[in-house]
Amino acid sequence: MPVYPSKSSAPVVALNSVGKTFANGVVALARLDLDVRPGEFVSLLGPSGCGKSTALRIIAGLSEPTSGTVEWLEAEAASAGPRRLGFVFQEPTLMPWATVAANVRLPLKLAGLEPSAQARVDAALARVGLSGFAQSYPRELSGGMKMRTSIARALVTEPKLLLMDEPFAALDEITRFRLNNDLLALWRSLGKTVVFVTHSVFESVYLSQRIVVMTRRPGRVFAELAIDAPYPRDERFRTSADYVGYCRHVSEALASASDATDQR
Amino acid sequence: MSKTRAKDERSPVADRMLRVLLPIAMLALGVVLWELVVRVGDIPPYVLPGPHLVFSTLISDWAVLGASLFVTLTTTLEGFLLAAAGGVGLAVLFNQSRLIEYSLYPYAVILQVTPVVAIAPLLLIYLPQQAAVLACAWIVAFFPVLANTTLGLRSVDHNLTDLFRLYGATRRQVLWELKLPAALPYILGGLKIAGGLSLIGAVVAEIAAGSAGAGSGLAYRIVESGYRLNIPRMFAALLLLSVAGIMIFFALSFVSHLLLRRWHESAIVREV
Numbered sequence: 001m002p003v004y005p006s007k008s009s010a011p012v013v014a015l016n017s018v019g020k021t022f023a024n025g026v027v028a029l030a031r032l033d034l035d036v037r038p039g040e041f042v043s044l045l046g047p048s049g050c051g052k053s054t055a056l057r058i059i060a061g062l063s064e065p066t067s068g069t070v071e072w073l074e075a076e077a078a079s080a081g082p083r084r085l086g087f088v089f090q091e092p093t094l095m096p097w098a099t100v101a102a103n104v105r106l107p108l109k110l111a112g113l114e115p116s117a118q119a120r121v122d123a124a125l126a127r128v129g130l131s132g133f134a135q136s137y138p139r140e141l142s143g144g145m146k147m148r149t150s151i152a153r154a155l156v157t158e159p160k161l162l163l164m165d166e167p168f169a170a171l172d173e174i175t176r177f178r179l180n181n182d183l184l185a186l187w188r189s190l191g192k193t194v195v196f197v198t199h200s201v202f203e204s205v206y207l208s209q210r211i212v213v214m215t216r217r218p219g220r221v222f223a224e225l226a227i228d229a230p231y232p233r234d235e236r237f238r239t240s241a242d243y244v245g246y247c248r249h250v251s252e253a254l255a256s257a258s259d260a261t262d263q264r
Numbered sequence: 265m266s267k268t269r270a271k272d273e274r275s276p277v278a279d280r281m282l283r284v285l286l287p288i289a290m291l292a293l294g295v296v297l298w299e300l301v302v303r304v305g306d307i308p309p310y311v312l313p314g315p316h317l318v319f320s321t322l323i324s325d326w327a328v329l330g331a332s333l334f335v336t337l338t339t340t341l342e343g344f345l346l347a348a349a350g351g352v353g354l355a356v357l358f359n360q361s362r363l364i365e366y367s368l369y370p371y372a373v374i375l376q377v378t379p380v381v382a383i384a385p386l387l388l389i390y391l392p393q394q395a396a397v398l399a400c401a402w403i404v405a406f407f408p409v410l411a412n413t414t415l416g417l418r419s420v421d422h423n424l425t426d427l428f429r430l431y432g433a434t435r436r437q438v439l440w441e442l443k444l445p446a447a448l449p450y451i452l453g454g455l456k457i458a459g460g461l462s463l464i465g466a467v468v469a470e471i472a473a474g475s476a477g478a479g480s481g482l483a484y485r486i487v488e489s490g491y492r493l494n495i496p497r498m499f500a501a502l503l504l505l506s507v508a509g510i511m512i513f514f515a516l517s518f519v520s521h522l523l524l525r526r527w528h529e530s531a532i533v534r535e536v
Contacts, residue, residue: 061430093423095442097445098445098527106427109441110428110431137527
């Protein structure tokens with residue numbers, strides 16, 4: 001099992017022995033250690049309810065850890081006001097009363113950057129291929145287009161770090177594959193760091209450089225696997241023997257991760 | 265199976281025609297029956313006037329009735345606007361401060377559940393007549409706005425709330441950009457109820473005031489005509505009140521449709 005080699009560059013954000021216990025007594029995370037390195041595409045993979053979303057929310061600052069620390073790179077901490085990160089939820093989470101353009105403009109509006117917003121909104125919509133739909137309302141869009149809008153909104157502030165919480169879980173397979181490809185293209189052209197939460201082995205292998213396999217609740221890191229296949233990855237990779245091999249490795253790791261907790 | 269298909273495929277235009285034509289046909293039938301009963305039974309107008317007499321009274325007494333209609337509608341509109349402002353305002357205040365909500369909400373409920381007919385005479389003692397009538401219209405109408413707005417402000421998508429937090433939105437931004445738009449369908453629902461209720465409030469107060477010997481609204485005309493056994497005018501005034509209520513309902517439904525038609529499920533016609 002290939003273990004990810006530690007790189008010299010300092011992590012963008014590091015979770016050190018982070019634990020999270022909810023008010024109702026549920027222990028979501030226990031001693032979770034996670035480094036996110038600049039520019040990488042890392043996936044958090046685990047069974048439903050293993051605390052991967054909680055970990056992502058803690059990185060985003062939407063949830064406070066009950067133990068452990070979250071450390072940001074010096075430069076990131078400086079701009080920590082509304083941290084320079086984008087978040088894509090499992091649902092598109094659009095304001096139904098606002099047009100696509102207004103939804104994408106929201107982060108800029110909240111930051112008081114309205115005057116210079118138009119060009120950035122247009123650029124963000126163009127990046128996700130929705131230029132012609134600026135004046136549509138969310139309910140007029142398909143599921144995939146709603147998710148594209150959501151991604152455009154996350155990109156509009158030009159964040160260095162993009163956090164994605166099972167963004168494509170509710171989409172059909174064809175749409176999902178297409179958005180996977182588009183996401184990889186965006187990642188490569190924009191040079192962002194992406195933390196991607198998923199419960200799909202296949203999706204995580206296709207997208208990531210590194211997969212962090214988490215145990216069942218309380219979640220902690222069970223294994224880290226590097227996917228060394230070169231980018232750009234496309235349908236050829238999806239059907240290659242390498243891909244199948246990686247998927248088998250990762251599936252085995254996921255199965256052992258589930259067993260590991262069962263024995264405790 | 266072919267039978268159900270045929271039923272499903274009835275054109276929406278035909279369906280809409282039916283929805284308009286059937287009530288009108290029922291109305292016509294009712295009016296004709298009413299007139300027939302009055303004529304055949306030779307019922308004197310002080311017992312039951314026929315629709316023809318009611319309608320001609322409406323025209324001949326228009327000088328009195330029209331002026332009274334204007335008075336009642338003015339009260340209703342003022343009561344409605346105050347109820348809208350008060351209901352939404354209080355709900356926002358409650359939403360911003362839990363302490364204020366805990367302190368005041370029970371009294372809003374008490375104000376609502378105490379029958380306004382019982383409050384009106386008291387209000388007429390302490391307030392000038394016009395103010396008392398207005399207060400009654402407000403008391404009856406504000407609560408549905410308050411209750412609906414409160415519910416609406418709490419019904420915001422949690423992920424959207426997180427998103428606003430993530431981008432460092434201020435309380436003010438959360439209120440104006442998120443909570444109020446999300447609550448809009450609920451607010452409009454409350455206003456639709458409040459429109460009818462403010463008319464009821466105005467009428468109840470006018471009747472209470474009328475028995476105290478003052479007033480010139482439509483409800484007062486009904487009471488007055490009753491004392492004088494002018495039954496046709498009672499019916500004419502009642503007809504005007506009904507029409508006023510219907511107009512208020514349609515006006516508010518139309519405004520609601522205009523505001524929600526682009527985005528809210530309630531305002532969208534589904535293609536089947």
